[in-house]
Amino acid sequence: MPRQYEQLNLPDRTLAIFKWLAVIGGASFVLGLVFAPQRAWSSFLLVNIGMLGMGLGAALFIAFQYICGAHWAVAIRRVPEAMCAILPWAAAGVLLSLLAGKSLYPWIAKPPHGMKGIILDYTFVIGRAVVFLGLWLWLIRTIVARSRLQDRTADPALSARNKRSSAGFVVLFGLTFWMATFDWVMSLEPEWFSTMYGVYHFSGLFLGALALITLLVIWLQYEGPLRDVLTHEHLHDLGKMLFGFSAFWVYIWFSEYMLIWYANFAEETGHFIRRQTGAWAPLFVANMCVTWLLPFFILLPKPVKRSPRMLVKVCCLILVGRWLDLYILIYPSTVGFESVTFGIWELGMAIGAPGLFMLVFVRRFRSAAPVPVADPMLEASLHHHQ
Amino acid sequence: MASMPSTIHSPLILGDKNPSDVTNDICASVERGPSLSWWVAISISSSMLLLGLISVAYQIMTGIGTWGLNNTVGWAFDITNFVFWVGIGHAGTLISAVLFLFRQKWRTSVNRAAEAMTIIAVMCAGIFPLIHMGRPWLAHWMAPYPNTRGPLWINFRSPLVWDFFAISTYFTISFVFWYVGMIPDLATLRDRLKAGWRKTTAGFLSLGWNGSFRTWLHYETVYLLLAGLATPLVLSVHTIVSWDFATSVIPGWHTTLLPPYFVAGAIFSGMSMVLTLMLIARKTMRLEDYITEQHVGAMCKMLIATGGMVAMAYLTEFVTALYSNSPYEQFAFMNRAFGPFSWAYWIMVGCNILSPQILWFKRARSNMLVVFVVTIFINIGMWFERFVIIVTSLHRDYLPSNWTGYSPTWIEIATLVGSFGLFLTLFLMFCRFIPVIAMAEVKGVLSHGRKNQ
Numbered sequence: 088m089p090r091q092y093e094q095l096n097l098p099d100r101t102l103a104i105f106k107w108l109a110v111i112g113g114a115s116f117v118l119g120l121v122f123a124p125q126r127a128w129s130s131f132l133l134v135n136i137g138m139l140g141m142g143l144g145a146a147l148f149i150a151f152q153y154i155c156g157a158h159w160a161v162a163i164r165r166v167p168e169a170m171c172a173i174l175p176w177a178a179a180g181v182l183l184s185l186l187a188g189k190s191l192y193p194w195i196a197k198p199p200h201g202m203k204g205i206i207l208d209y210t211f212v213i214g215r216a217v218v219f220l221g222l223w224l225w226l227i228r229t230i231v232a233r234s235r236l237q238d239r240t241a242d243p244a245l246s247a248r249n250k251r252s253s254a255g256f257v258v259l260f261g262l263t264f265w266m267a268t269f270d271w272v273m274s275l276e277p278e279w280f281s282t283m284y285g286v287y288h289f290s291g292l293f294l295g296a297l298a299l300i301t302l303l304v305i306w307l308q309y310e311g312p313l314r315d316v317l318t319h320e321h322l323h324d325l326g327k328m329l330f331g332f333s334a335f336w337v338y339i340w341f342s343e344y345m346l347i348w349y350a351n352f353a354e355e356t357g358h359f360i361r362r363q364t365g366a367w368a369p370l371f372v373a374n375m376c377v378t379w380l381l382p383f384f385i386l387l388p389k390p391v392k393r394s395p396r397m398l399v400k401v402c403c404l405i406l407v408g409r410w411l412d413l414y415i416l417i418y419p420s421t422v423g424f425e426s427v428t429f430g431i432w433e434l435g436m437a438i439g440a441p442g443l444f445m446l447v448f449v450r451r452f453r454s455a456a457p458v459p460v461a462d463p464m465l466e467a468s469l470h471h472h473q
Numbered sequence: 474m475a476s477m478p479s480t481i482h483s484p485l486i487l488g489d490k491n492p493s494d495v496t497n498d499i500c501a502s503v504e505r506g507p508s509l510s511w512w513v514a515i516s517i518s519s520s521m522l523l524l525g526l527i528s529v530a531y532q533i534m535t536g537i538g539t540w541g542l543n544n545t546v547g548w549a550f551d552i553t554n555f556v557f558w559v560g561i562g563h564a565g566t567l568i569s570a571v572l573f574l575f576r577q578k579w580r581t582s583v584n585r586a587a588e589a590m591t592i593i594a595v596m597c598a599g600i601f602p603l604i605h606m607g608r609p610w611l612a613h614w615m616a617p618y619p620n621t622r623g624p625l626w627i628n629f630r631s632p633l634v635w636d637f638f639a640i641s642t643y644f645t646i647s648f649v650f651w652y653v654g655m656i657p658d659l660a661t662l663r664d665r666l667k668a669g670w671r672k673t674t675a676g677f678l679s680l681g682w683n684g685s686f687r688t689w690l691h692y693e694t695v696y697l698l699l700a701g702l703a704t705p706l707v708l709s710v711h712t713i714v715s716w717d718f719a720t721s722v723i724p725g726w727h728t729t730l731l732p733p734y735f736v737a738g739a740i741f742s743g744m745s746m747v748l749t750l751m752l753i754a755r756k757t758m759r760l761e762d763y764i765t766e767q768h769v770g771a772m773c774k775m776l777i778a779t780g781g782m783v784a785m786a787y788l789t790e791f792v793t794a795l796y797s798n799s800p801y802e803q804f805a806f807m808n809r810a811f812g813p814f815s816w817a818y819w820i821m822v823g824c825n826i827l828s829p830q831i832l833w834f835k836r837a838r839s840n841m842l843v844v845f846v847v848t849i850f851i852n853i854g855m856w857f858e859r860f861v862i863i864v865t866s867l868h869r870d871y872l873p874s875n876w877t878g879y880s881p882t883w884i885e886i887a888t889l890v891g892s893f894g895l896f897l898t899l900f901l902m903f904c905r906f907i908p909v910i911a912m913a914e915v916k917g918v919l920s921h922g923r924k925n926q
Contacts, residue, residue: 202795202803261785269796282730282786282793334705342712342732349720350727354799473576 092457093311097449105445112439119432128188129421130433133413134440135180136272137295138173140288140409141444144296145170146227147260150253153230153246159324161468162316162458163304168231170299172451173444178220181271185216191421194277207277212270219263226256234459241461264289275420279358283343290336294378295409297332298402301325303448305395312457319393320471326392329382329401337379361424362415370427374415378408410437484920485579488762492916499908499915500665502758507905510757518897525891528884529604537607539884545877546867550885551601552717553859554892557742558598559640559714560735560855563707564743565591566647569654570703573696579771581914582763585658586754587747588651589907593899594743595644597892602636604888632716639713643706650699656682656692657913671906711739718862724805725866728793734786741779741825742855745848748772750900752845754909763910766839773832773844776851780829783858787826805866813878814865817857824854 112134119127145167152160189195194207205211230252237245265285273284281287304321307313347355363371382401391397414433422428459465490498532539542549565587572580603609615637617627627634659675660682666672682688715735718726748769755764794806809818828850831837838844869876903909 199798201798203798206792206796258781261781262788265785265789266792269793280793280797282728282789283733284729285789286730286733338708338712339733343729346716346719346727346729346731350722352722352727 092316092460093314094457095307095310095312095449095453097310102446102449105442105449108438108442109446110439110442112436112442115432115435115439119435123432125190126422126428126430126432128184128191129417130436131180132184132188132191132271132421133410133417134436135177135184136417137409137413138440138444139177139181140292141296141299142171142174142177142227143223143260143264144292144294145300146174146223146230146256147293148296148300149230149234150256153250153253154257156250158464158467159321159471161462161464162471163300163313163321163468164234164459164462165452165455165457166303166307167296167300168234168455169448169452170296170303171227171231172447174224174227176443176447178224182213182216182220185213185271192274192277194274199277203277207270207274212274215266215270219267222259222263223256226252226259230256234462235455237461238456238459239461243463246463272416275417276358278354281343281347281355281358283339287339287343290332290339291378291409291412294329294332294336294405297325297329298405298409301329301398302402302406305399307452307457308395312452316458316469318471320473322395322398323389323393323473324471326386326398329398329405330386330392333379333382333386333405337375337383340375340379361419365425366427367415367419367424370411370415374408374411377404378412483767485582485765485767485918486763486915486920487765489921490762490919491921492919495912495915495919496661496665498760498763499910499912500662502904503662503906503908504665508757511901511905515898515901518894518901521890521894522898523891523894524887525894528887528891529600532604532884532888533609537605539882541880541882541885543877543879545870545875546864546879548867549860549864549879550881550889551605553856553863554889555598555601556714556735556859556863557856558594558601558892558896560711560739560742560859561746562591562594562598562643562647562743563711563736563739564745564747565589565594566643566650566703566707567740567743568747569650570700570707573700574704577771578918579768581918582765582768582910583747583751583772584914585651585654585907585911586751586903586909587743588647588654589903589909590747590750590900591647591743592644592651593896593903594746595640595647596899597896599640599644600888600892600895602633632713632720635713636717639706639710643710646699646703646706650696650703652678653692653695653699654911654914655907656680657684658908658911660684661912662908708736711735714739718866723866723870724794724799724801725809725862728790730786730789734783734790737779737782737786738855738858741776741783742851744772744775744779745851745855748776748844749848749852752841752848754904756841758904758909760910763915769841769844770835770838773838773847776829776847777832780825780851784826787822801871804869808869809861809865812865812869814861814868817861818865821854821857821861824850825858828854 116127116131119130148160148167149164149171151157152164184191194203195209198204198209199207230249233245233249233252236242265288268285268288269280272288273280301322304313304317304325308317344359347359361367382405385397385401386392391401418428462468486495488494540550565584568580568587569584569591572584603612606612614622615627615634617629656679660679663672663675663679663682666675712732712735715731719728719731721727751764751772752769755761791806791810794802797803809815828847831843832847837847864879868879
């Protein structure tokens with residue numbers, strides 16, 4: 088295939104903006120540690136869980152495509168691949184929160200008794216975290232590296248091997264991810280538990296990653312590399328997935344909430360009461376609106392799913408919802424549910440994380456061809472139609 | 474994929490068929506009259522059905538005291554069967570509606586039969602709550618309408634009522650979807666059959682289908698809309714079935730994961746039952762060219778995926794019960810695995826988690842006997858899953874003085890056998906009178922005429 092693909096060329100100004108955002112994020116974390124350590128750690132955990140979710144969601148997107156033998160997304164696969172570059176940073180951030188942000192987790196200072204004490208044994212939790220993160224990173228790295236190797240060797244067997252590794256990754260993710268969310272987020276309120284918790288995180292993570300993939304492919308089309316590659320047909324499929332997973336998120340949300348509300352157990356309802364009363368109530372409702380209600384109704388008509396301009400708006404909405412969702416999960420447990428706490432530390436890290444993400448993303452994206460040039464299914468993907 | 478450098482997908486239908494071959498092959502089973510094996514099969518299944526009818530008549534006349542229930546175990550065999558059959562139904566809608574939205578072309582060979590199975594399974598499921606009412610002739614009291622009984626309204630806050638709405642809606646939409654999808658094929662039958670009652674019936678049911686562009690356009694629009702409607706419905710049905718349990722305060726029942734866990738389990742069990750039936754049908758009805766190893770392989774992969782979700786749910790529930798530090802939660806799960814019904818628990822784990830793992834191997838997926846045995850295991854395992862959830866969570870409740878056991882009476886067993894009789898009888902009738910494969914849809918995925926692509 089003699090076709091040439093344009094590499095991403097960004098003006099220095101754009102890169103400088105990303106750098107400055109990242110610097111602001113870093114500075115607000117460091118200064119926050121001095122002036123408001125609990126808020127700084129909470130926000131730090133929030134952005135790292137969020138970024139980890141973006142990386143994992145992108146990896147799952149790639150894995151699902153390989154497993155299903157789907158061709159449509161091959162042409163845009165380099166985007167989720169480059170998104171995985173954030174994973175080591177986010178993994179380090181999560182580990183740092185566990186190791187140094189001890190004030191977040193009440194069970195570290197006051198170990199629980201019984202089985203919970205064994206499951207939430209500090210060394211055990213750290214050990215699990217290292218194993219989980221290590222295995223995820225290793226498998227994802229392998230998959231991405233093979234995809235890039237294929238550019239040079241054009242060996243179709245690499246696709247088959249990636250298919251197998253993808254299945255392995257999905258199984259591993261299913262076995263470990265829910266436990267990870269228990270350890271890192273649910274245990275912020277160690278007395279509360281819900282079996283749905285891991286699935287809830289997965290639904291948000293995948294929706295967020297889809298929104299980010301959609302935003303990035305539209306941006307890369309605008310900037311050049313995906314011009315003449317990305318078509319309305321790809322956008323239509325991404326739009327359908329956004330629609331579907333937005334509905335999936337609310338399905339999981341409602342199932343968890345309704346069952347706890349209905350059974351009305353004292354040990355369970357506290358989690359939601361803290362989040363739906365007082366100052367948190369409007370945010371609780373807003374989360375529902377930006378993550379599901381608005382995207383659902385906006386994405387219903389077919390032309391919207393094919394329109395880059397509309398998709399950009401919906402995706403921004405969903406990404407705001409992602410931050411808000413994690414904010415509602417984390418802050419009432421760690422900073423306090425009596426009032427909503429939001430200020431420069433939260434804002435700084437909320438804009439700093441995307442800055443860092445973009446720096447890492449751009450560097451990784453530029454280090455390979457903008458499309459997987461030798462993938463056997465590339466042609467089918469370029470000519471994909473509904 | 475590596476072995477197919479020029480085309481990325483291998484042909485779905487083997488034997489280089491053209492559209493006329495498809496019509497002839499599929500209509501043959503309807504037109505050639507029943508074979509001996511069909512008569513043998515339906516004799517057995519209708520005998521089972523007769524046994525079921527007798528036992529149902531007996532228990533309605535005598536009362537449900539004929540069941541093995543007691544004060545502590547107030548739900549057991551009947552609800553297990555109900556959930557089992559509703560679950561079986563789910564694969565049909567998944568294949569016909571969800572996979573349609575996902576543009577999975579392999580579904581065309583199995584969607585008709587899978588959907589017929591859905592409708593029949595939902596009928597089988599409906600029997601059990603109906604009998605459990607005790608006075609089935611008052612079943613219309615479930616419907617909310619201004620009445621002369623007070624007026625006495627149903628309890629809208631009860632998940633059992635939601636279930637009534639969910640199942641009846643699901644049945645209606647599935648039936649309409651199945652019927653609409655069948656119209657072009659009924660028209661084909663109408664055009665081929667010799668004059669007689671069957672031709673008249675097919676003509677009536679095909680609603681004046683003329684095969685014009687406009688007709689197809691309307692048809693495809695309706696089909697897409699119905700698929701869009703059926704997709705959330707199929708998720709909602711088993712979700713609401715799970716709420717029958719999860720809204721309660723019983724340890725082992727009240728767990729937030731139950732809705733997606735039940736949906737995954739339903740698709741798992743249904744997909745397995747579809748495979749059981751299709752493997753028999755492809756052999757006896759000579760449909761090997763239409764239901765190929767590729768189709769079976771794809772369904773096996775669905776089994777691995779949904780089975781994996783179910784396994785993850787078992788694990789999550791168990792670990793969360795330990796994590797909860799709630800003695801009741803912990804006891805409920807320990808009792809499942811090591812209590813008096815532990816045999817049922819380990820049958821469930823063995824059949825649902827261990828047995829499908831063999832399907833990871835391509836050699837196992839292409840060996841029809843292995844696949845068949847695995848699907849039988851899963852069918853058994855998924856029945857036991859419901860039994861475990863229902864009976865073991867109930868039989869040892871908060872008061873140890875209440876603890877009891879449970880064993881089914883022959884009436885309950887006969888009713889279960891009868892429901893299988895109904896299921897198989899109706900499915901055999903379906904195979905006899907209706908084209909088992911959606912001819913019009915299969916014609917759209919033939920490689921015929923695409924040689925140069």
